Amino acid sequence: MTNSMIRLQKMIAQSGITSRRKAEELIQAGKVKVNGETVTTLGTKVSPKDNIEVNGVKIEKEEPVYFMLYKPREVISSVEDEKGRKVVIDLLPNIEERIFPIGRLDYQSSGLILLTNDGEFANILMHPRHGIEKVYITKVKGVPDKSAYTQMKKGVRDGKDTLKAIRSKVISVDSKQNTSILEVTLREGKNRHIRRMMENLGYPVLKIKREKYGLLTLDGLKPGEFRSLTPKEVKQMWGLASKIVK
Structure with a gap:
């Protein structure tokens, strides 16, 4: 053999x-x-x-490829959309490999999303037990008080889900507009996780941008732009997932 x-x-x-x-x-x-x-x-x-x-x-074996995209708002995190809306694959038009997004950012959210043709890599990053941290900059209506931050860490019930943030902090407050900008860190991202969590607490979300995924950041990218991950970055993401298996 x-x-x-x-x-x-x-x-x-x-x-x-x-x-x-x-x-x-x-x-x-x-x-x-x-x-x-x-x-x-x-x-x-x-x-x-x-x-x-x-x-x-x-099946046709392809060499694995790995990309980081700065997803703009109003783009679907999928390879196709039955309503004909723009999808993330449309923003990488000259890629020959059959890539797909790792996880999702909702339609109205922007920020860092990864794409690959490596199913194993995607699976290890998405699986909840690996708990890779993702950092979101979130603008909300209102100014959350101390009890709201405590509840976010403890968990907010919404239907069958318990929505948690492992960390959250205020970055700035606009008293005239009655809005706040928060940094929210998640390990497990359920559907519309932050939006549902904040709405239940009484602070509707106005904007969300994912700024960090594990060790990766949006540095150097503008909305709609993408780049390949370096071999070192791919290795680091594998290593990060392996270290934090629960």
């Missing part, structure tokens, strides 16, 4: 079509074939020369 042999689920994830966890589910469900034979054993190892099909479609 040569060093080029890797686990089947990892090979599928590296193709960019899904995460390693989802690949494992597909294998166990009998949806994967190797050289024409259905494989259901997770320990199976394959080489780049093997013909691998997922749901009847041959």
Whole structure:
């Protein structure tokens, strides 16, 4: 067995079509074939020369690529939108690889979002147990008091969700406009997390920008611009996720 042999689920994830966890589910469900034979054993190892099909479609292994985008407001964090709205992929028009966004920023939010074709990388960054910190600059209506910050750390119930911020602080207050700018740090980001949390506390959100994702920042980018992550940055993000597994 040569060093080029890797686990089947990892090979599928590296193709960019899904995460390693989802690949494992597909294998166990009998949806994967190797050289024409259905494989259901997770320990199976394959080489780049093997013909691998997922749901009847041959996968094409791509070299992994990693990008950081400064998402503007009113752009969907997806590869397509049924309503025809602009999506993040539209902002990287000349990328040949089948990239997809890691997680989401809602339609009205801006800031740092990562894109890749590496399903395994995406999965480790998105999984809640890895708890990678994300920092948001948030403008709200009103001036939160001390009890609001305490409640944010303790957790705010909204439906079935408990919405928490591991840290939050005020950056500035505009008394005339009755608005505040806050720095809010999350480890787990549920759908519209900050908006729902602040609305429940009585401080509606006016703007949100994600400024930091783990070790990465928006330095040097303007809205709509993107750049490749350096090999060092990719390695650092892998390392960060590995260190903080709970």
